[in-house]
Amino acid sequence: MAQADRRENTNDPARVAVTAAGVISPLGFGLAETLESLRSAQDCVTPVMRFSVTQCRCKTAGQVSDSRLLASHAQIPRSGRLHRASHMMIQALQELVTQQPEFQPELTVVGTTSGGMSYGERYYRSLNGAGDLRHAPTWIANYPAQKPVIDAQTVFGFSAPCHVIANACASGTNAVGHAFECVRSGRYQRVLAGGYDALAEMVFVGFDSLQASTPEKCRPFDRHRSGMVIGEGAAVLALENLDLARERGAPVLAEIIGYGISTDNFHITQPEPSGIGARHAMERAINALFNGVPLSSTKGMMGHSLGAAGAIEAIVCLLALQHQFLPANINFTTPDDDVDLNIVANEARPAVVNTTLSNSFGFGGTNASVLMRKFPPSARLPRTGDA
Numbered sequence: 001m002a003q004a005d006r007r008e009n010t011n012d013p014a015r016v017a018v019t020a021a022g023v024i025s026p027l028g029f030g031l032a033e034t035l036e037s038l039r040s041a042q043d044c045v046t047p048v049m050r051f052s053v054t055q056c057r058c059k060t061a062g063q064v065s066d067s068r069l070l071a072s073h074a075q076i077p078r079s080g081r082l083h084r085a086s087h088m089m090i091q092a093l094q095e096l097v098t099q100q101p102e103f104q105p106e107l108t109v110v111g112t113t114s115g116g117m118s119y120g121e122r123y124y125r126s127l128n129g130a131g132d133l134r135h136a137p138t139w140i141a142n143y144p145a146q147k148p149v150i151d152a153q154t155v156f157g158f159s160a161p162c163h164v165i166a167n168a169c170a171s172g173t174n175a176v177g178h179a180f181e182c183v184r185s186g187r188y189q190r191v192l193a194g195g196y197d198a199l200a201e202m203v204f205v206g207f208d209s210l211q212a213s214t215p216e217k218c219r220p221f222d223r224h225r226s227g228m229v230i231g232e233g234a235a236v237l238a239l240e241n242l243d244l245a246r247e248r249g250a251p252v253l254a255e256i257i258g259y260g261i262s263t264d265n266f267h268i269t270q271p272e273p274s275g276i277g278a279r280h281a282m283e284r285a286i287n288a289l290f291n292g293v294p295l296s297s298t299k300g301m302m303g304h305s306l307g308a309a310g311a312i313e314a315i316v317c318l319l320a321l322q323h324q325f326l327p328a329n330i331n332f333t334t335p336d337d338d339v340d341l342n343i344v345a346n347e348a349r350p351a352v353v354n355t356t357l358s359n360s361f362g363f364g365g366t367n368a369s370v371l372m373r374k375f376p377p378s379a380r381l382p383r384t385g386d387a
Helices: 002-008 031-039 066-071 084-099 117-128 136-141 147-155 171-184 201-209 242-247 276-285 306-323
Strands: 016-025 045-047 060-062 107-111 162-165 190-197 233-241 254-263 355-362 366-373
Touching: 016 031, 016 084, 016 171, 016 242, 016 306, 031 306, 066 084, 084 147, 084 190, 084 233, 107 147, 107 171, 107 306, 117 136, 117 201, 147 162, 162 171, 171 190, 171 233, 171 254, 171 306, 171 355, 171 366, 190 306, 233 242, 233 306, 254 306, 306 355, 306 366
Parallel strands: 107 162, 107 190
Antiparallel strands: 016 233, 016 254, 045 060, 190 233, 254 366, 355 366
């Protein structure tokens, strides 16, 4: 701790490295499968099978395979009692630990919006309908938002304090950004950051009743866009003081260099029409905004995973930096005449990628942006056309 204390007494903020990562989403189990899906621009949105959607406008979602998820954790004691969200967090953290067995976080920061919501649904229906409550203790015990984080940490022997951020759809980005600031401040050397959310009927139907979900394909930035589709997943990143990570010989996958947040205070679901809140978040993450920068949303491929979205998209940025490509914005057919954007339409493409900006804009006007760059950084400044 002496070294960390000395850092606090200087005026220079610590640089923050990403040294390991893990992910599970509709795009795949792990970084390799996710990379393959991104490069081939896979549409991983499928018909909802977990519950009935006959009365919903939207019939699709980005879903994680239960058979693969549960089979991989059969050896965990009482694994059948755990919520699907716990299994997702365990899967994501297992990949991170495999990459960096020496990583021991001093703090964990995770974003989510619905926690173990589906267990809450089961309990309510059984209670309201005088049904079978034999499983009620399991449902109640696994409902809290922190439980999947605790379950994952327990499996891998971590005992770090946990901060849970529930800030609508910006939660995952807020978690990564807050973890970044914790390391940057010098108060912590190693922080585990991430996000999770599992598909829940109440959440799905809620978005559908707001007519925020689309009965068609999700087509971000397209002139004929008509809404979103829900997704699910989990992602975690190991954030470390860059100097100390290099001293111990840890690989530096990328460097986080900026984090910005803002609040619109305009409407419970609608963002401020001028976009000023989103702009403030981006400007606070970087010193300038560049015209003509390639732009892409992966939500057409995997849906919107709510509290997990920002963490999963941070890993998409990480992969783009490592493998020098631009992920595709699928289902894009017609440019919007009112928006002058350089969309990476329908196909991923190779590119010189030095810097990425990941944005999350949620209900209630919650806006967050995280800026990440390739390591070691390029000697030149980004030019128009770089991501």
